[in-house]
Amino acid sequence: MSIPEKGSDPFRQGKKHNENDLPPKGQTPFRHLQHLFMTADNYETIPNFSAGIDGLLPAIAQDHVTGRVLMMAWMNRQAWDETVQTGQACYYSRSRKSLWRKGETSGHRQRVVKLQIDCDADCILMQVEQIGSACHEGYASCFFRSVNPDLSIVIQEPRLVDPSQVYGPR
Amino acid sequence: MSIPEKGSDPFRQGKKHNENDLPPKGQTPFRHLQHLFMTADNYETIPNFSAGIDGLLPAIAQDHVTGRVLMMAWMNRQAWDETVQTGQACYYSRSRKSLWRKGETSGHRQRVVKLQIDCDADCILMQVEQIGSACHEGYASCFFRSVNPDLSIVIQEPRLVDPSQVYGPR
Incomplete structure (x- = not known):
């Protein structure tokens, strides 16, 4: 998987990564969570899609200003990769069985401002800037x-x- | 399924149900969503657990004051019923294969202030008052x-x- 080039990162803003925030290699205060603290060598397993049902994890989109929860949809590994690389929310449509580039038809895109994962790395939370209405209704x-x-x-x-x-x- | 007695509703506060908010029976502006507008006769199908994977739907808990998303877990029909009836968040633990009364061990309970469902009635959003920390970490x-x-x-x-x-x- 390719990492976005420096300077082209679509959602790089706010707090930068701080080496001190990561436990030293092989020595973590949360030993049972060690697999979650990834280094450059093994970052591929964030989030843990193998823990999902059919490789799918829930992804929540929240308005980055108001905090309102806008929607929940599913991501597989490919949707996650595209979201990270483009900075635009991309989901996986269970009904269409294909990637769902949010806003592709409606124009109601979601620019990702911040990405988070939960304690078990099996749920994704995105702070987004929503264009138009999040809901297809x-x-x-x-x-x-x-x-x-x-x-x-x-x-x-x-x-x-x-x-x-x-x-x-x- | 029993309805909580009047006056004992644990999360009845804020906006009351208004008959005018519901479309007249058999006549809804969102015809394709008609099945979602339940009357007293058929409310059992809210939310639509049959749309879930293994009958499970994602349930998101959000702090009712700050709007912070606290956690995502799963609900089956039984967990939903208990949540509605007690006003305390109850999930279904996929690992333990049993109901998970949030805070039962830790005391870190979630009082439900408001319940919402999404457009497809296959995701649940709860505004909660969180006691202690939401995360087991x-x-x-x-x-x-x-x-x-x-x-x-x-x-x-x-x-x-x-x-x-x-x-x-x-």
Whole structure:
């Protein structure tokens, strides 16, 4: 896997990597997590796609300014690689069984501002700059409905765009 | 499935259910999503666990005040039911193959303030009040590491608690 050239890194901003943040090789305070602290030699295993179901891990997109959770979708290794290399969110579509370059049809792209992985390296969190609406239903977030304790649901917000204008009639 | 008694609803706060927010029966502006607009007769299918892999759906916990994403774990129908009924986050542990009442050992419980589902009803988002640290590694969030474009990682924050003090030595 190729690493983006220096200066061309699409989401390099904010805190730089600090060598002191990584435990010395072969000596980690979290011994059972040692496999997660990768060096240049073995970084390929971040995140741990072999822990996913069918090699897929959940990836969460969160608005980098408001903190709103916009959507959850799936990534395989290839989608992750493309996301890292382009700085644009790329998922794997389980229904279409192919890479899903978010916004390819709608223009509603997600520029990745920050990438994070969880403690078990089996979930991905992206801080993104969302162009347009994240949801294919035309809402700012896929989580446009809340569920009451009696399991009735409430639509919380207006649509931003008419999906038929973006994707054509269904 | 039983509905919590009125007055005992653990997370009933904020916006009340408004009949006008739901489309009239049999007449929805989102016809293809009609199955998602449940009435008292058929609410059992929210969320749509049959769409999950092995009946499991991803559930995201987000701090209801700061908006920080704390963790992602899995729910099956039973975990969802318990979460709704108790107002405390309950997941399904894939490794232990059993319900995982978050905080049962550590005391680091998550009180559910708000429940949301996404457009396809196959992902759950919870706004929670987190007691202690969400992560079993002792961090406030499981997403305590960020990934640089060169795939090196940075631990962003100090631990809140020593896991061995919470869970015993490993």
